[in-house]
Amino acid sequence: MTTVDPGLSRLERRKAETRREIIDAAFACFAEQGYHATGIADIAARLGIGHGTFYRYFENKRDIVEHVIDDLITRIVETLGAENAPDAVDTLEGYREQSARIGEALARIFAEDPRVPQLLIAAAGIDDAMRDKMLDLFELTTPLTAAYLEHGVQVGYLRADLDVEPTAQAINGMILGSVLAALRDPTPERQARLSAAIRAVMYDGIAVR
């Protein structure tokens, strides 16, 4: 996914490639069996390398899981960032469409490969630092969403009295909920209904006018 940097000697390139492979193998192992149930030997075996070799590329087990998670976070953030352009939208209609697009992008990451949310959940249980990293990831999305809201308020199609940041958090909570729901029932129809409900709540609220 992340392409290997160019301009390196062949050896360095090969090394970076192996690192990549180890990260991918570790990702698969951790997601499938969990962090503690995964042994370094499992990761190495999946790649067909000696497990001593692993230690030439990563310090220790903690190190690799750190990299796996960071890699994952990078991918998620990149995906979000790619779709992210709050100031490119100037009407409520356009905004609704943008919301749907971002939702789809997230679905692509989370629902397409259920190992992704599984690993994120599992990671939160490794230790305090990891749990914090996961919470950070969740919090990190707040400003992204907040930027949209802010823009919408300024342009005038969102309520002027929005408490932007907490509102962004609330919205992201709904997205998180849909990611978790997808783990139990990943049928597209279900996802679509949930996604529609989220947008309905967001834009119209639930109260009768």
Added chain:
Amino acid sequence: MTTVDPGLSRLERRKAETRREIIDAAFACFAEQGYHATGIADIAARLGIGHGTFYRYFENKRDIVEHVIDDLITRIVETLGAENAPDAVDTLEGYREQSARIGEALARIFAEDPRVPQLLIAAAGIDDAMRDKMLDLFELTTPLTAAYLEHGVQVGYLRADLDVEPTAQAINGMILGSVLAALRDPTPERQARLSAAIRAVMYDGIAVR
């Protein structure tokens, strides 16, 4: 917390008490150090009992964590159930107040003792069965919330076109988000703002009318 049943011999009472103490000690250990970092010896040491004694009360490590989590879930569900009375509310205003009350009850459980959400998160990483139990817990709240919505629609103060169940999930997602947010920033002001924002989104939506 849960009081020990009466009408038992002194020995039986003492035994039930010890079980309770072990569950509480295990809760503390798991929440503070995580499941894997906690040894049976740690739990026993915290209570000042021999670690062999532990095995007189619980089958094994898996057994105790199961009980700790089930105990926790019971407490949460009981709390929710106590505040739960969808048909006791007949106006939108009453409904808003009820929402606030439930939110506060949850805050009492989660924010008062941050070890509770910490443990729930950590538990999700233990194994597949535990992760599913946690997701179940999250899903379990859907019908509770849905019952409220359903009632509100019937009485007429909620929009007739609500897709009730997914909407309930969306709302619960916001609540989950606020629980997670509380782990990072547990200041009451922050919580209050978030809670207010959730209710604002719920009832009014974010769009300008």
Added chain:
Amino acid sequence: MTTVDPGLSRLERRKAETRREIIDAAFACFAEQGYHATGIADIAARLGIGHGTFYRYFENKRDIVEHVIDDLITRIVETLGAENAPDAVDTLEGYREQSARIGEALARIFAEDPRVPQLLIAAAGIDDAMRDKMLDLFELTTPLTAAYLEHGVQVGYLRADLDVEPTAQAINGMILGSVLAALRDPTPERQARLSAAIRAVMYDGIAVR
């Protein structure tokens, strides 16, 4: 089996009775599950007594197995002794009949309750002292058999050049073999054929005259 001594107070009689019951229960447990697989709790549970009570009657696990085995040996030796009367037989024919009778008595002990040889074998594996006790039991039969041979030689129907003691050992070896064989194939026909073969070897040898 061994009757409880009379002339004791009621309490003493009760105590002796409980000892007997514990020995019997332990015999059953050791024979069925083996010495190491048997816990004191198993023995107590089989009797429906508390396992603390066990220690009022026997020092420890080693103590009980010692008593179980000694009890068993006593029973075997008594059985052998009851049939044993070398000087009551004065003809080869009578001798052959006597052999058959002893063989049957042994079969009654060993074949009737296969737990007996099973326990003796298992006991030999407990520790050096026990193994020696089992070997002692085997050796102990040598003088019994030797007495018969001696008598037969003196009376004149057995070969004068018999090296009595080793010959007795050889004969007892055949008996031991038949006990072991009975464990694998306890059908009476098989036992009868083996018993007949032993007597044929003993009295006639295998060589053509």
Added chain:
Amino acid sequence: MTTVDPGLSRLERRKAETRREIIDAAFACFAEQGYHATGIADIAARLGIGHGTFYRYFENKRDIVEHVIDDLITRIVETLGAENAPDAVDTLEGYREQSARIGEALARIFAEDPRVPQLLIAAAGIDDAMRDKMLDLFELTTPLTAAYLEHGVQVGYLRADLDVEPTAQAINGMILGSVLAALRDPTPERQARLSAAIRAVMYDGIAVR
């Protein structure tokens, strides 16, 4: 004892060697202290290796004792097989000599290293499967001896009316008895007398003609 297969890489050879060493060390430990009293740590310590290393070569304690015993049985069977050639003997005299040779071969195994019979006895007490394996070993010798008898009957120097198989069992019982006797009194004179007595019983019987 069993030589390590050639034609292997140095590492493979070293590995096979270590396996052998572990089997030998385990043999010594089991024979000296018994199966249950022997810890994996004892076996490892005797070799000066870490006890984790043990688990690179054998699954668990049961696995190693299985190998130790199978190894022992193989050695015994090979020894018996090497001396075994029923049809190479055509006279009663040759037959008697052959018997003596086999007896000596067994004595070499059993009497030379008393740990061998000790281990076989101890093994019988490990569990049901092991006890059966030991009884199998004893039974396995029946057809070997029976083949000799059969041949002798056909050639004509053994009684035509022999019930061959049970007779073979009876003879093997005598041999077993002598093995056990050797454990208590391993003096060669004693062994020689017993061996002579066995042959006397076999060929001539004990009765006066």
Added chain:
DNA sequence: GATGAATGAGTTTTCATTCAT
């Protein structure tokens, strides 16, 4: 005297990490 709750020594087993080849 009976009981069974408590205890902890002792064992097996796993696996991250090191390092000689």
Added chain:
DNA sequence: CATGAATGAAAACTCATTCAT
């Protein structure tokens, strides 16, 4: 540089034995 053999810390779990009730 890759390898996997070796290692031992660490953890779960059992059960004989003690002793307060």
